[in-house]
Amino acid sequence: MRCAVCGHPGADAGDGHLCRLDGDDSLAALGPPPSSGWRVLSSVVLAVTITYLAVCAVKIGLLVHDYNLVDLLTSSSGTVTMSQLTGLASWERTATALQELLVLAYVVGFIAWFVMIRKVLLRNGFDPATVLLHWTVVAWLVSIGVSVVLAFTTGSAPVIKPGDLDASREALLSFDRDQILFTIMRILVASLLITAVLVLRKRVRATVFGALEAVVAAR
Numbered sequence: 436m437r438c439a440v441c442g443h444p445g446a447d448a449g450d451g452h453l454c455r456l457d458g459d460d461s462l463a464a465l466g467p468p469p470s471s472g473w474r475v476l477s478s479v480v481l482a483v484t485i486t487y488l489a490v491c492a493v494k495i496g497l498l499v500h501d502y503n504l505v506d507l508l509t510s511s512s513g514t515v516t517m518s519q520l521t522g523l524a525s526w527e528r529t530a531t532a533l534q535e536l537l538v539l540a541y542v543v544g545f546i547a548w549f550v551m552i553r554k555v556l557l558r559n560g561f562d563p564a565t566v567l568l569h570w571t572v573v574a575w576l577v578s579i580g581v582s583v584v585l586a587f588t589t590g591s592a593p594v595i596k597p598g599d600l601d602a603s604r605e606a607l608l609s610f611d612r613d614q615i616l617f618t619i620m621r622i623l624v625a626s627l628l629i630t631a632v633l634v635l636r637k638r639v640r641a642t643v644f645g646a647l648e649a650v651v652a653a654r
Contacts, residue, residue: 443450450593459560472551473548473551473552473555473639474548474636476544476548476551477546477548477632477636480541480544480545480548480628480632481632481633483537483540483541483544484537484542484625484628484629484632485540486630487497487534487537487538487539487541487625488622488626488629490530490533490534490537490619491534491622491625492622493530493619494527494530494531494534494618495615495618495619496524497526497527497530498611498614498615498618499615500523500616501523501611502526502608502611502612502615504519504520504523505604505607505608505611506604506608509603509604534621538621538625541625543650545628545631545632548555548632549567549635551565552567552635552636552639555639555643556639556643559606559643559653561642561643566635566638566639566642567635567638569631569634569635569638571627571630571631571634571635572631572635574627574631575624575627578620578624578627579624581620582617582620582621582624585616585617585620586617588613589613589616589617592610608620
């Protein structure tokens with residue numbers, strides 16, 4: 436096990452390790468203490484989630500553009516080229532693929548990080564429930580459920596009626612509106628996750644390492 440303060444391996448294995456907390460200033464030459472694994476993973480989760488938010492923003496822009504093209508295409512005087520349609524479709528497919536990849540990455544990363552910080556709390560004699568039970572985590576879980584419901588209610592492909600232009604137009608525009616709404620919901624879910632990670636990271640740090648880091652920082 437590494438020392439919780441300086442990261443030196445074998446801190447509790449009787450190897451004679453003297454932490455900076457004990458006044459061993461000779462370790463200062465080694466540079467700053469390395470980040471512990473749970474902090475590194477939290478930064479990775481945050482980076483992936485922020486990237487996901489950026490992709491969602493791009494997806495909304497593409498959907499708005501798609502909405503405008505459909506509106507133009509189905510109007511009496513509208514003209515849209517085939518290259519515009521195929522180019523937009525290609526970009527939308529790419530954005531959707533990135534969304535699915537990133538959402539899987541940040542959910543799996545958050546679960547792994549949550550398990551890791553729970554073990555850190557248990558190892559240091561703290562009750563995980565008192566530290567990790569926060570409204571942001573509950574809100575994130577609820578929002579996941581809401582987004583799943585929205586995925587089923589807004590994901591159906593539009594029904595095109597060749598003989599009814601008005602009905603087909605409304606179906607296409609309604610589909611784009613629903614997808615924009617669903618993507619906004621995805622942004623809210625990811626934003627809640629970012630808030631939860633920041634809050635929990637601060638709570639764990641204050642609970643487990645607060646007093647030790649305050650002493651180390653003062654040296």
